[in-house]
Amino acid sequence: MSQQTETLALHPEIQTRIQKQRGLDKAFRYVTLSAALLVLVILGGVIISLVEGSLPALKKFGFDFLTTERWNPVTEVFGARAAIYGTLMTSAIAMIVGIPVSFGIAIFLTELAPEWLKRPIGIAIELLAGIPSIIYGIWGLFVLAPFLQSNIQPLIIAVFADVPGLSSFFAGPPYGIGIFTAGLILGIMVLPFITSVTRDVFETVPALLKESAYGLGATTWEVVWQIVIPYTRVGLVGGVMLGLGRALGETMAVTFVIGNAHRISPSILAPGTTISASIANEFTEAVGEIYTSALVALGLLLFVITFTVLAMAKVMLIRMQRSAGTRT
Amino acid sequence: MTLYERRKMKNRLALAASSVAALIGLFWLLAILGTLLVNGVSSLSWQLFTDSTPPPGNTGGLLNAIYGSVVMSFFGILFGTPVGILAGTYLAEYGKSNPLASLIRFVNDILLSAPSIIIGLFVYELMVVPMGHFSAWAGTVALALIVVPVVLRTTEDMLNLVPDSLREAAAGLGAPKWQVVGHVVYRAARSGIVTGILLSIARVSGETAPLLFTALNNQFWSANMNTPMANLPVVIFQFALSPYEDWRKLAWAGALLITVTILVLNISARLLTSRSSARQ
Numbered sequence: 176m177s178q179q180t181e182t183l184a185l186h187p188e189i190q191t192r193i194q195k196q197r198g199l200d201k202a203f204r205y206v207t208l209s210a211a212l213l214v215l216v217i218l219g220g221v222i223i224s225l226v227e228g229s230l231p232a233l234k235k236f237g238f239d240f241l242t243t244e245r246w247n248p249v250t251e252v253f254g255a256r257a258a259i260y261g262t263l264m265t266s267a268i269a270m271i272v273g274i275p276v277s278f279g280i281a282i283f284l285t286e287l288a289p290e291w292l293k294r295p296i297g298i299a300i301e302l303l304a305g306i307p308s309i310i311y312g313i314w315g316l317f318v319l320a321p322f323l324q325s326n327i328q329p330l331i332i333a334v335f336a337d338v339p340g341l342s343s344f345f346a347g348p349p350y351g352i353g354i355f356t357a358g359l360i361l362g363i364m365v366l367p368f369i370t371s372v373t374r375d376v377f378e379t380v381p382a383l384l385k386e387s388a389y390g391l392g393a394t395t396w397e398v399v400w401q402i403v404i405p406y407t408r409v410g411l412v413g414g415v416m417l418g419l420g421r422a423l424g425e426t427m428a429v430t431f432v433i434g435n436a437h438r439i440s441p442s443i444l445a446p447g448t449t450i451s452a453s454i455a456n457e458f459t460e461a462v463g464e465i466y467t468s469a470l471v472a473l474g475l476l477l478f479v480i481t482f483t484v485l486a487m488a489k490v491m492l493i494r495m496q497r498s499a500g501t502r503t
Numbered sequence: 504m505t506l507y508e509r510r511k512m513k514n515r516l517a518l519a520a521s522s523v524a525a526l527i528g529l530f531w532l533l534a535i536l537g538t539l540l541v542n543g544v545s546s547l548s549w550q551l552f553t554d555s556t557p558p559p560g561n562t563g564g565l566l567n568a569i570y571g572s573v574v575m576s577f578f579g580i581l582f583g584t585p586v587g588i589l590a591g592t593y594l595a596e597y598g599k600s601n602p603l604a605s606l607i608r609f610v611n612d613i614l615l616s617a618p619s620i621i622i623g624l625f626v627y628e629l630m631v632v633p634m635g636h637f638s639a640w641a642g643t644v645a646l647a648l649i650v651v652p653v654v655l656r657t658t659e660d661m662l663n664l665v666p667d668s669l670r671e672a673a674a675g676l677g678a679p680k681w682q683v684v685g686h687v688v689y690r691a692a693r694s695g696i697v698t699g700i701l702l703s704i705a706r707v708s709g710e711t712a713p714l715l716f717t718a719l720n721n722q723f724w725s726a727n728m729n730t731p732m733a734n735l736p737v738v739i740f741q742f743a744l745s746p747y748e749d750w751r752k753l754a755w756a757g758a759l760l761i762t763v764t765i766l767v768l769n770i771s772a773r774l775l776t777s778r779s780s781a782r783q
């Protein structure tokens with residue numbers, strides 16, 4: 176009925192125009208929707224191609240792929256254990272180095288720095304995030320590694336030589352390149368990522384809470400330690416996980432300084448390899464189906480690990496945002 | 504020491520430590536830029552821009568690598584940007600609170616930080632294996648896949664900053680949705696969207712891992728997109744790890760070129776957003 180009155184009221188030309196615009200609206204909606212769906216298609220494509228590519232190796236080695244240390248292209252026996260160890264170890268070192276420094280920078284930026292200093296330092300830290308990983312790599316290989324080799328590593332080796340339990344962990348010789356150097360570079364590379372999340376979540380703390388604590392006579396440090404950090408705990412963990420996700424998957428910088436040795440040494444000063452460095456180093460030279468497939472299987476493994484870590488980080492940050500939304 | 508003094512002492516120590524942390528952060532930036540300048544500037548010459556990469560022991564330049572990087576980045580941006588902008592539009596304009604949009608947002612954020620070497624493997628399986636050879640097109644697709652999440656994210660953020668009253672005013676004048684978005688929202692968010700594109704150019708111009716198994720490298724000049732093509736990041740990677748002094752010098756020069764490009768892009772993106780926010 177109402178349809179009919181509308182038809183009567185409107186001039187036919189206007190009606191066709193409205194029809195046309197409605198059609199265009201629908202088309203616009205579907206075009207944007209399909210672009211958005213492409214994101215899911217990319218993810219699906221990545222998963223399918225990695226699984227398909229790694230099937231030959233996974234069929235041949237099964238679960239042994241994860242636990243075997245040997246990586247021998249000649250006899251075609253491949254195991255990911257050394258690469259997994261290297262990935263986890265370098266990322267652990269990166270976190271030990273990166274977390275305290277990032278938190279320090281964030282505290283400096285939110286609580287301490289005078290207004291005129293906040294912006295330049297914030298920008299400098301963000302520029303650090305923009306430097307591509309290959310630049311960190313070339314710098315690490317030609318500047319940091321030689322420096323560590325001649326100045327720092329002999330010292331570490333000497334200091335820990337007589338400490339029971341730790342001496343083999345820091346045993347020489349000082350190669351310069353190796354797990355330790357790679358972890359250190361990763362630590363520098365994750366700084367800007369953890370710092371920027373940390374600063375953002377620190378800024379969500381309501382001024383009222385902080386002022387109440389100051390009003391009770393708390394020092395700046397006590398406000399940070401007892402008010403800001405507990406309030407932002409979930410977000411901080413999210414930021415750290417985001418940095419961890421980056422560190423686990425970082426490729427080029429690590430490839431330069433890791434030494435690419437498929438073995439697990441007791442010393443963290445020794446050369447090793449990571450999942451991503453193995454792929455970057457060997458993929459174009461891999462001959463034979465099984466070798467290539469083993470490298471793709473490493474890629475699948477890396478994808479599963481980083482995806483899990485990043486997804487957890489994301490969930491925590493979303494939860495943080497929600498709770499900040501309801502509490503203020 | 505009284506309790507009060509102890510607390511003040513602890514406070515001073517902690518704050519000093521966080522200032523030191525900030526200095527450490529600045530120190531790395533300066534250290535990296537410093538070495539790049541010292542090593543890169545001494546290797547700069549006009550030959551870089553006129554000659555292709557040399558065989559070991561000869562002098563040469565980076566012309567083929569610069570060309571390859573520019574062309575592949577250009578097409579990567581050309582393919583990736585529209586998809587990113589349209590998808591960001593969907594999330595901001597239609598997907599405020601629907602579960603599909605939340606899922607896409609979530610996946611996109613993960614793709615944004617996922618290791619780019621995975622993208623390289625994906626495109627290898629997708630294009631290099633079926634085509635039977637490495638090619639510049641495969642490299643382009645890999646770069647485009649890296650551009651999409653970056654542009655999507657900034658577009659969505661920037662569209663969300665456009666006040667709803669603008670949309671309502673346009674709709675109130677009878678404009679259909681596509682015109683509201685196309686003529687009003689995009690215009691209001693223009694500088695923000697351009698910022699996203701600049702940032703994505705900065706991001707792809709240094710990407711190495713996805714090009715390793717897609718575009719590979721080429722010792723010679725090539726403008727054929729169906730063949731392997733030289734590009735700065737991969738050339739830097741190979742030359743820096745080589746034992747030849749000439750090659751290492753070229754690697755430093757290339758590293759300086761890339762870093763300067765990226766810093767310029769990052770800083771201009773920042774100026775663009777700060778100027779437009781000052782105008783509002």
